[in-house]
Amino acid sequence: MEDALVRARAELVEALGQQSSFWGVGKVTGALFAVLYLSAEPMTLGDIADALGTSKGNVSTSIRALEHLGMVRRRVHPGDRRVYFEAETDFWEISRRVLSRRQKPEFDRSFALVDQSLGRARAAAPSDEQRFVAERLGSLKAFYDELDGIVALVLVIDPRRLGRLLRAAARVRRSTRPSLRRVPQ
Amino acid sequence: MEDALVRARAELVEALGQQSSFWGVGKVTGALFAVLYLSAEPMTLGDIADALGTSKGNVSTSIRALEHLGMVRRRVHPGDRRVYFEAETDFWEISRRVLSRRQKPEFDRSFALVDQSLGRARAAAPSDEQRFVAERLGSLKAFYDELDGIVALVLVIDPRRLGRLLRAAARVRRSTRPSLRRVPQ
DNA sequence: CCAATCGTTCAGTACGTTTCGAACGTACTG
DNA sequence: CAGTACGTTCGAAACGTACTGAACGATTGG
Incomplete structure (x- = not known):
């Protein structure tokens, strides 16, 4: 039918x-x-x-x-x-474009705000409070930095290479820490 | 101040x-x-x-x-x-959890629907139309499969290893295809 | 040159989501 | 045993967003 x-x-x-x-x-x-x-x-x-x-x-x-x-x-x-x-039928190409045109700018804006916030906190008068806030903002910025790098890379790298790479990494990890292998349901 | x-x-x-x-x-x-x-x-x-x-x-x-x-x-x-x-201050841990508790299930549902749709198309009476639809759905499923693998991996892998890995991959790519290097603004 | 067809625009509307704030249950205090 | 200080719940309101449908300009064929 x-x-x-x-x-x-x-x-x-x-x-x-x-x-x-x-x-x-x-x-x-x-x-x-x-x-x-x-x-x-x-x-x-x-x-x-x-x-x-x-x-x-x-x-x-x-x-x-x-x-x-x-x-x-x-x-x-x-x-x-x-x-x-x-x-369009190339989904990897689509993903790249969606990521770069929609997600990335938004991400960048947020990134800039965190950066600015950190700058302000570091410029503030020293105190326990100030040190605490500056340190936390520093951690957050570091995270954003790494994330940004990853996203930028995914935007450039060939998806098949990425797949192979990750699979290889997974194999290494599994053999290194077998205890984390997924338990079959 | x-x-x-x-x-x-x-x-x-x-x-x-x-x-x-x-x-x-x-x-x-x-x-x-x-x-x-x-x-x-x-x-x-x-x-x-x-x-x-x-x-x-x-x-x-x-x-x-x-x-x-x-x-x-x-x-x-x-x-x-x-x-x-x-x-919570460990953002990688947070990301993992957000990904696994919010995005992943949603993704899985969608994945299942595509799978089911593909099954139905393949079971349909053969015709040009049928072959076309089945092939397109097959491509989509293949994409979802790869994506699923990547997500599953990111959920397990250590973020620092991921970062190092991607950086290494980027270096290889840059040296392989220097024409793609980003033009300094 | 008119009528028909096509894609676009936009003001109005319907819908879902987020937010507020009053009412409530509970646990401690004196 | 009141009285108070909490956190929670839930209906109502405010808000933003997606959709509708009519009006419009553009293009084509008769």
Whole structure:
């Protein structure tokens, strides 16, 4: 029965719709991507609106967000004034872009604030209180520094290399500290 | 002037309050943690409410969320019926817990849905359409698989080892493909 | 040049989430 | 046994965000 395909589609649409907040986008936006991703042919804005059961206006707005994240491409056929949309299929590339365009700036802002706060605390008049606050802020900054380095690296490194690297690291760790191996349920 | 310390505190409170949504908690919750983190002594619920300029009820709710994430500990002194709260200071430990208790389950649910969807698509009656959908879902699942492996690893691995590892990987990459080195602004 | 079709915009609205604050239960004090 | 000092709970309000639907400009074909 062809019905199975329909259900498969519907389920992915729901799945991506649900975890849309993870990417930092609206529910419709996630579902929209799912629809495009599972469509063999590029779709027009009206097609998508129908498939999602929502308004064209909504789709227009959502799709712009996806374009901005590099998750959707726009394609125009000569002699056809409709605009066709199709999904980007390289998820590692998508992740990189989402990370760098959405998460990273936010992270950087926060980082700068912590830095500034630390500077202020260090400049304050010496006291037990001052030393305590400065030390805590120092620890926090150190953490942010490391995290920042990791994120920056993930943005540059090849995902397959990353996978291999981590697997290798895991092997070393397992053989070093076997007590931490996961207990089979 | 002692004022600098006060401002340093206020700035961190604001910083963590702002990026609170990153951890998946409310604004007050992030600010609350900042207050506790910069307090030399453990604080009672009333203290915190005063410091934040919010209600005790609000703090009570928020602090429970932080406890559940392992970001705050509760401590009772014998002969004092007040409850004191103090911040967890090991951020790597915190990250691990937040990741495993909040992000991971959500991720797993989504993962299962994709898996199920793929199963359904593969079971559907063969056709061009069916092959296309099955292939796309297969790619998505492969991506999720890799991602899942990475997350699982990060949850187990020692952060310092991770940092060293990534730095090493970056060095290799830089020397291999110097053209990708970042252009100094 | 008109009608139809397409994507975009925006003000209004519906919805979910966060926050407040009063009421409550409990445990200690005198 | 009051009275007080806690932390908790919960309904109501405030708030922000996502969505709707009509109006609009642009483009194309008749």
